[in-house]
Amino acid sequence: MNTGISRIPLILILLLLGGLPAQASQPAPIPASAPAPAPAPLQDGGNIEFMDNSQIVKVLSLGYLEAIAPPLSLQVFEPHEGRKRVYRVLPARSVFDAVFGNKWKEAKEIVFLSSDGYRATVPVAKFAGHEAFLAFAHDDGRPFMMVNTLQNNELVQLGPLYLVWDNVNSEALLESGASDMPYQIRAVELKSGDSFPKMTPPQDASSQARRGFVHFRKYCASCHAINGEGGTKGPELNFPVSVTEYIQSGYLKRWIENPQSIRYNTTMPGLGKEIPRREQVIEELIAYLEAMSIAKHDPAGVP
Numbered sequence: 001m002n003t004g005i006s007r008i009p010l011i012l013i014l015l016l017l018g019g020l021p022a023q024a025s026q027p028a029p030i031p032a033s034a035p036a037p038a039p040a041p042l043q044d045g046g047n048i049e050f051m052d053n054s055q056i057v058k059v060l061s062l063g064y065l066e067a068i069a070p071p072l073s074l075q076v077f078e079p080h081e082g083r084k085r086v087y088r089v090l091p092a093r094s095v096f097d098a099v100f101g102n103k104w105k106e107a108k109e110i111v112f113l114s115s116d117g118y119r120a121t122v123p124v125a126k127f128a129g130h131e132a133f134l135a136f137a138h139d140d141g142r143p144f145m146m147v148n149t150l151q152n153n154e155l156v157q158l159g160p161l162y163l164v165w166d167n168v169n170s171e172a173l174l175e176s177g178a179s180d181m182p183y184q185i186r187a188v189e190l191k192s193g194d195s196f197p198k199m200t201p202p203q204d205a206s207s208q209a210r211r212g213f214v215h216f217r218k219y220c221a222s223c224h225a226i227n228g229e230g231g232t233k234g235p236e237l238n239f240p241v242s243v244t245e246y247i248q249s250g251y252l253k254r255w256i257e258n259p260q261s262i263r264y265n266t267t268m269p270g271l272g273k274e275i276p277r278r279e280q281v282i283e284e285l286i287a288y289l290e291a292m293s294i295a296k297h298d299p300a301g302v303p
């Protein structure tokens, strides 16, 4: 029985949590030149880290972000639930401007790191072409959670921040489904170089495998790593043994198009039904995974 032992740290944690919000509710502006503050432990409505190519530049509370980018209410099509929802949101560009200045516009990608291991990589160009928002609450004040119908109806926390888009009237955004809509965002990072050297197919890979790589980055890398690069919400798919080596190809296709037809209670979502040329996309994804099975790089080794 360990109940007596586990209660002591819990009390300590509660005391800590009780002491911290007062600090978080009086945010002081952090000048760009100040040394990077230590990353704060995440609490409900807690602090968000902002990074520039692995360097922490700012750690800001939600209260501070609300002061620099005034909140509004926005109706979005919620692909995780298949219906419309109204969220309280902060305009993403205003947040990026205030935190990074003009620097974010020169970056190549913006990476959103989530508490559940999800790692969304969104091209900067997408933020120039479409209106993105950082949601922090439901408009009707319900707890900031949702039943994720794409993930076996799992009840998930959305806070502290959730990236949403003004997608209701945009076919292009609706087609990209939930892939660029990470929730539980705890860090936002600018990337100017190639973020995935170990995930890139070898020079002599076929054009089919190269197209598959583009799809993999868009639809899979947020949850899965290849050679240690990518999200950690799902398992590594290539190192040391590739999924193409132990899953029969017909079953690999089924993992991608309908994972619950293999494991009834899996939380992996099938490849979005709204994705154009879906069959071809799946074939190209498998060609990419096959190409990577002969391009293994030790995640712990030098790139």
Ligand code: HEC
Pocket: 216, 219, 220, 221, 222, 223, 224, 233, 234, 235, 237, 243, 247, 252, 255, 256, 263, 265, 266, 267, 268, 269, 271, 285
């Ligand atoms: C939202 C996160 C998420 C996304 C997106 C996702 N997966 Fe998964 N995937 C998972 C999880 C979690 C598992 C483990 C499932 C289980 O064991 O029930 C998994 C399992 C798998 C497996 C089986 C691995 C094994 O060894 O059992 C394969 C293959 C796979 N995913 C491929 C893909 C591909 C290809 C894509 C992109 C089209 C993709 N996944 C997108 C979360 C995700």
